[in-house]
Structure formats: C-alpha cells, structure tokens
Amino acid sequence: MSTITTEELSETTLLRFATAGSVDDGKSTLVGRLLHDSKSVLTDQLEAVERASASRGQEAPDLALLTDGLRAEREQGITIDVAYRYFATPLRRFILADTPGHVQYTRNMVTGASTAELTVVLVDARNGVVEQTRRHAALAALLRVPHVVLAVNKMDLVAYEEKVFAAIAEEFTAYATELGVPEVTAIPISALVGDNVVEPSANMDWYGGPTVLEHLETVPVSHDLSHCHARLPVQYVIRPQNSDHPDYRGYAGQIAAGSFHVGEQVTVLPSGRTSKVAGIDLLGEPVDVAWTTQSVTLLLEDDIDISRGDLIVPTKDAPATTQDIEATVCHVADAPLTVGHRVLLKHGTRTVKAIVKDIPSRLTLDDLSLHPHPGQLVANDIGRVKIRTAEPLPVDSYSDSRRTGSFILIDPNDGQTLTAGMVGESFAAPEPVKDEADDDGWDF
Template identity: 75%
Template sequence: MTTISDVTSAEQIAATSQLRFATAGSVDDGKSTLVGRLLHDSKSVLTDQLEAVEHASRRRGQEAPDLALLTDGLRAEREQGITIDVAYRYFATPRRRFILADTPGHVQYTRNMVTGASTAELAVVLVDARNGVVEQTRRHAAVAALLRVPHVVLAVNKMDLVEYAEPVFAAIAEEFTAYAASLGVPDITTIPISALAGDNVVTPSANMDWYGGPTVLEHLETVQVGTDLTDAPARFPVQYVIRPQTTEHPDYRGYAGRIASGILRVGDEVTVLPSGATSTITGIDALGEPVDVAWAPQSVTVLLADDLDISRGDLIAPTASAPATTQDVEATVCHLHERPLKVGSRVLLKHATRTVKAVVKALPYRINLTAGLAHESGPAQLDVNDIGAVVLRTAEPLPLDAYADSRLTGSFLLIDPADGTTLTAGMAGEAFAEPAAAGASAVEKEQEGWDF
C-alpha cells in the first residue's frame, strides 16, 4: 500500500518545479520579443527554428533575427506585426520547467488574455518605458486581479530607448505598483528590461548598474509558486463509472476521475453531490494498484461501501467539508463570443464534469476595467470581451465552491445549447460585486424543458 509519505523527493521536486505564466501588454510593447529572447537566451530554441526565424527576418530586410517570430506563428500575426491568438510555449532550465502563454495586447482580444491567464500562477505585464502605464496596462492588471493570479511582474521594456534612465523606471514602477495593489494583487515585482538588447531578461544588464534586483528569468526560476492543492478540502469530480464485470472482479464498481483538490483516504466518510447520498471509501486504485491514500492532482478510481446511483458529473467530497449545493449562481464572467449574453438567455452550464441547463436571470453590472474595477449598473447585455456579473438559475443543484477558494471547482463555462459554442467563462462568487444586491428579474420561459 502506498501512503502520502512515500512520495519520493524527485516526485516532490517535479510537482513544485513547474511554473505556468502569461505575458500581457499593449500593442508593440514587445511581448513576443521578450518571449523570443527568453527562449533564445535560455537555449530553448532548436537550431532549425532559429534558422527559420533568421531566414524570415532577412526576407523582411532585417539584419538581426526577429525573435518575436518564435511566438507569432499565424500568418496574420506575422503580416501585421501583432499577436492575435494565445501562443503556448514550453521550455525548461535546470531549475524549473515553464508553460508560457503569450497573450494578445489588443483590447478586442481581452478574452484571449483571460483564457491564457486563467490557469497562470504569474503574469508578466509589459509597458513601453516611453509611454508608461496606459489604459491597456490598467486593463491587464485588473484582469490579473479578477483571475486571482497570485504574482504579477511589471517588465518596463525598451529601457534602451530612454537611455536606461533610472527615474523613468522608478516613476512607472511606483504608479503601477500603487494601482495593482489597490486592486488586491498580492505580489508585485518590477524589472527594467530591454527585450531587444537582452538587458535583464536572462542576463543582468551592464547598462543599468543602478538596478540590483533579479532578471526576468531569475525571478521566474525562484518565485514561490505552486499552490498546494492538498491543503484544500478534497474534491473528486466523477468522470467515468468503471464496471469491468470480469470473473475475477464480478462486483467491481469504481468511480474514475482526477482529484481536483485535497486528499482522499480509504475509510473516509464521503458525500456524493448533488444527491447528498453518503458512503465510505473502501478502496482507491492508482495506475491499477490499490493505495491507501491519493491526493490532487492524481487520477484515480474510488470504490465505495454502498451501491449508490453515481454517474459522470457527480462530485465526491468528504462529508465534513462537502460544499453546499445551489441552483442560484452569482458569478463574475468574461463573455467570449460575438453573440451577446442577455437576460433570459438559455445556456448550458459546465462545471467540472457536470453540465446542466441554466437561464440568465440578471446582469447586475459590467466592470469597467479601465477605471479599476468600477461597475456600470444594469447593462442590456454583455458583449464579446465584456467582464461583468451574472445571476443564473440552474435546472439542477450544483456543488460550486467560491472562485476565491478554488480556481478549479469555482469556475465554469456557459455553452450555447443549440450548437455547443462556448459563450462565457465564469468565476463563482461575488468577490468583485458592489455591496448593493441586484434583484433578479422574472424571465419568460417559452421553451419547453427550461421551466425551473
């Protein structure tokens, strides 16, 4: 039998040595160049990739390789010189492995930044040293705060174009730090860089001896990240019911899935939601072997003492810390689709492995990201890239955690029931709502099957 204390030091290192981070910034602030510089100077670029970039740069009349081409892979991106889609890159140094999301800077691609930053543990926000903190900088800081990204790095880029002047950097850093702190960003680090020249990206800059802090890569390698999912209450969304019905195991009934948070042990009393049925864990199988204990984010099969009606979409949780279920969902959402979200819209709500019908009861406010997190009350609809509050009524109870407590079991998607299009990304809870409660208006339910 395996216990949690049997985890090897190598496995512990592997679990804590990965960093997911996202880049953000205004157009032409140099995000893609920064990412290319990180990849190039950390020797994470294959020879053929670098040769292709050098060849493409020469065709465009550039003497030096344009490192931004390492991430701007779409033809429209290369032609326009901007980032449109989220570009994911994977690289590693001897100290840590990295999953990087290079997100667009245009206002109309705010939804792409939300997608890229939703799982990030750190966000690198770039500003042009010549322009300082601009509207899009404040927007990206607000998105990072909304998504509860725990660490934010302000990279003041193009310091070479302001003669590496310390007062320029200090003024920008002070303004951004004050603004981000007012939004509730818990950890802010500021670094002066030149992505084009390589100053303070991977190696310290000889042009800024007044700066004594880390380079971007050094900070990425050493920042304390990796929320210990085992500290949170256990949550086990059921993905699949296993009934092999073999002669060797004629009565085997297991519930397979990935532990979203916490620790499960044989002997734990658990509750199955939303039914509320209770039982006891009699066995846990991991990689085909029985274990006494399993923890997030392991994929396992759980066996229970009782023959309960459990199917995909149910949630198994310790009885002592089981979440409450509700049919009235209040959440902050980012609308992702050109089709607007309106009061009365009928949608599917996907939470973990469960999908239920839902109706939009109210849109209490839209968030003005350019003015901090100011609210614009009672919008007629949420359009693409809008972030605001929504009140939903679901057809079945959902075991939702608050997003502030869990970015995994506190998030959901809204889907168009007609064609399966993803419409909206949601964060359960009212962490960013104004004190005044917004009443939910009555909605005509003209479609059969949506009267709940």
C-alpha cells in the same frame, strides 16, 4: 545550460504563467528571448525564424516570431491569439501563454490567464502605465492570479535610467495593490537586447533583484495542495469486464483541488450520499494518498449510484448545492449574452440547462466604473450575472478554488462557448432587480 534528464524533469515543479501588455510593448520578443537564452528552442525552429527574418529584410533573427505563429500575426506584426509554449529548466517546468495586447482581445487574455499562477505584465519604459496596463492589472485581480511581475521593457531606449523604472514601478504597484493583487515584483528589462531576461544586465548595476527567469524558477507554486478543499469531478465509472475483479467499481477523474486519503469519509454530490474511500488507484497501482492534478480512480466502501458529472468531496468540507449562481463573467462569443438567454452551464464534468436571470452590471476596465443593468454583454465585456440552473450544483467560491469555482456557459444550439464565469467574485455591483418569472420550459 545542461541537458535535463527524465528523472530530473519528473522532480521539478510546474508553473503556468501568462504574458500581457499593450501592443508593441514587446511581449512576443520577451517570450522569444526567454526561450532562446534558456536554450529551449530547437535548431530547426531557430533556422525557420532566421529565414523568416531575412525574408523581411531584418539582419538579426526576430525572436518574436517564435511565438507569433499565425500567418495573420506575422503579417500584422502583432499577437492576435493565445500562443502556448512549453519549456523547462533544471529547476522547473513551464507552460507559457502569450496573450494579445489589443483591447478587443480581452477575452483571449482571460483564457490565457485563467489557469495561470503568475502573470507577466509588460510596460514600455517610454510610455509608462497606460490604460491597457490598468486593464491587465484589473483582469489579474479578478482572475485571482497570485503573482504578478511588472516587466518594464525597452530600458535601453531610456538610457537605462533608474528613476524611469522606479516611477513606473511605484505607480503600477500602488494601482495593483488597490485592486487586491497580492504580490507585485518589478523587473527592469530589455527583451530585444536580453538585459535581465535570463542573464543579469551589465547596464543596470543599480538593480539587485532577480532576472525574469530567476523569478519564474523560484516563485512559490502551491497548486492548491494546502489551502483548497479536496474535489474530484467524476469523469468515468470503471467496471472492468473480467473475472479477476468481478466487483470492481471505480470512479475516475482528475483531482481538481486538495488531496484524498484512503479511509477518508466522503460525500457524493449532488445526491448527498456518504461513504469511505476504500482504495485509490494511480496509474494502475494502489496508493494511500493522491493530490491535485493527479488523475486517479477512487474506490468506495459502499455501492452508490454515481455517474459522470457527480462530485466526490470530503464530508467535512462538502460545499452547499444551489440552483442560483451569482458570478462575474467574461463574455467571449461574438453574439451577445442577454437577460433571459437559455444556455448550458458546464461546471467540472457536469453540464445542466440554465437561464440568465439578470445582468446586474457591466464593468468598464478603463476606470473600474460600473454600468448598471446593461441588459446584455457583448464580446470582451466583463459583468455580473445571476443564473438559475435546472439542477442543483455543488459550487465553490472562485476565491476558494479557481477550478471548482469556475464554469462556462454554452450555446445549446451549436455548442459554442459563450461566457467564462467565476462564482461569487464581485466588484461592488448595484442591487439586482427583481427576477421576472418565465413561463416556458426553461423556467426553473
């Protein structure tokens, strides 16, 4: 593979993707093979893997060790944490999240896939679609991951039989489609041998589709440029203390969705004050337009009281503000989340006090059944919640924007993250019970 120049790298697109699958389906081996065969592994990294493999009595390098970086993972031979890897080809840059397969690490997959635009779900060709496979498909649907790749692994252990692959692909695709996954691409592979990972397989001439890397390099990446309303959570107000720009007042932040243009009328939320974009500074230089993921400074025509936590949006696409939020959440903390729990809710750059008013249901991922009014959510649980905030928040639906339609709940006592939430997402929850008023200082 040719060396990538800085100029070429700056022109490539970025794809964030995650891997998921049951224990021993070969996720880490696939990732290791992908990095190794795409020439994305440094020499010293490969030498370290070779030494570690030899110390365990293995003749060939165990490519899974390229991602299983924790000592506890190496000793158990499983992935127990989300391992992030960064690599690039001449066509695209990648951020990869290798997530655990154990059911008790469901929260880790939610973390890894929450920002992913593609999820690779691995299935052992010998076992087919199992319960954990269905869990991962359900999570991909809930998290609105737009592209799912079904990688049927270990095809070398089933004699590369086409009918084995076809049966698994048909079953998974039907299930994922029922859940609402918009696109499934099935690829037969052997991560251990390298079939259809980076190079086409000579053992499966009946398959005419792309390899895993070819699909990753060519799958469309939208980055919310066209279908999401523009949103800029304000991180910092810039007032330089120099005589060159005595009246400079800029509002800095990373654009969460859409694009902003000079001359565009905007609204500042939650105050509702309006103005026009007088200028946009990007890396210290003025530009006429800026878009999603760019960190910019907006200058407005009017002097408005704006501070960290405010949201700047186009006036024509301004979301409504609310103190009552209904959402689907994944509980990530060991301590349970209960009805009446006092929390901090962080949305964008704004953090406000909030109360969990109700937990209408908990989802059982095994069969997608609902447990009504469980009273609490424990680690790895997914459920519906109703939250009342102390201040109005401008929130989007998660289906409209994964950035401004998401939030986290924080323990106000120690700052621990409790729960990750998706505004408006639902799974046919039962009617919520009537809220009961609280009589303390957290009743909003």
